[in-house]
Amino acid sequence: MSAVRLDGKATAAKIKADLTARVSALRERGITPGLGTVLVGDDPGSQIYVAGKHRDCAEVGIASIRVDLPATATQAEVEAAVDELNASPECTGYIVQLPLPKHLDTMALLERMDPAKDADGLHPVNLGRLVHMVDAPLPCTPHGIVLLLQEYGVPIKGAEVALVGRGITVGRSLGLLLTRRSENATVTLCHTGTQDLAGHVRRADIVVAAAGVPGLITKDMVKPGAAVLDVGVSRVNGKIAGDVAPDVAEVAGFLTPNPGGVGPMTRALLLANVVEAAERLHA
Numbered sequence: 001m002s003a004v005r006l007d008g009k010a011t012a013a014k015i016k017a018d019l020t021a022r023v024s025a026l027r028e029r030g031i032t033p034g035l036g037t038v039l040v041g042d043d044p045g046s047q048i049y050v051a052g053k054h055r056d057c058a059e060v061g062i063a064s065i066r067v068d069l070p071a072t073a074t075q076a077e078v079e080a081a082v083d084e085l086n087a088s089p090e091c092t093g094y095i096v097q098l099p100l101p102k103h104l105d106t107m108a109l110l111e112r113m114d115p116a117k118d119a120d121g122l123h124p125v126n127l128g129r130l131v132h133m134v135d136a137p138l139p140c141t142p143h144g145i146v147l148l149l150q151e152y153g154v155p156i157k158g159a160e161v162a163l164v165g166r167g168i169t170v171g172r173s174l175g176l177l178l179t180r181r182s183e184n185a186t187v188t189l190c191h192t193g194t195q196d197l198a199g200h201v202r203r204a205d206i207v208v209a210a211a212g213v214p215g216l217i218t219k220d221m222v223k224p225g226a227a228v229l230d231v232g233v234s235r236v237n238g239k240i241a242g243d244v245a246p247d248v249a250e251v252a253g254f255l256t257p258n259p260g261g262v263g264p265m266t267r268a269l270l271l272a273n274v275v276e277a278a279e280r281l282h283a
């Protein structure tokens, strides 16, 4: 048996085609959505992601504004960049690329962002709205995962879901998303303090691996037929290594390739947040 491939690249292309049409409708009204990125330092991974985001923008007709600061930038300098994007009419949504260098106060910077321009859905006000189950820009990776499962008809309602990793960008936020009434999944949020990880994963109909530990999820841990989504982006010998061991494909019913799975969905849903912010602003 071999798992159905959850093709994030192809699904993201469909989403981008829809966004391209919505961007041209906005442009006909004289409105150009614009994505801002704030990148501090020269982490090679972050450089690649930010460059990719600007390429994606060009593809769907979104303008982009890039602010790059040196690794030595002070809190005040990064705050000034945030203030500038908050005030800029060309910027309808932006992100501060994470993680930031250790000397910076990430929470203070996120709180300083205009929640209406929060393209990542990670502003505490927007995460609070998600907790309250009211409308807000959604975190991109969790939203992308839900759309990818829906695209392939993987049932979410009533499913047992094991989330591996409690990070704010994936596990924690995805748990909130999947337990809304509209999704109605049952979620177990596993983390480094979990006693019996294999036991929790084995019960799951859907497994999302976002721990950043290469090969953490092995074949023996996966229930036959389960959907497995690999969010891991570790680098081992220069190559992307996911959190899911390759032979999981022999037992899983559905599996994301990596690369080509969750990553492209994350990028597409970032664009969606920027377009939605522009639509909301000019409604």
Ligand SMILES: Nc1nc(=O)c2c([nH]1)NC[C@@H]1CN(c3ccc(C(=O)N[C@@H](CCC(=O)O)C(=O)O)cc3)C=[N+]21
Pocket (backbone or CB within 6 Å): 046, 048, 049, 052, 095, 096, 097, 098, 099, 120, 140, 233, 240, 258, 259, 260, 261, 262, 263, 264, 266, 267
């Ligand atoms: N504020 C913030 N928001 C983020 O969304 C954010 C962040 N900070 N910091 C870093 C992580 C990582 N991340 C990825 C997005 C897409 C791919 C992606 O599209 N990857 C391609 C492969 C790209 C390659 O080959 O390097 C793929 O999976 O097919 C990967 C990683 C977003 N992040």
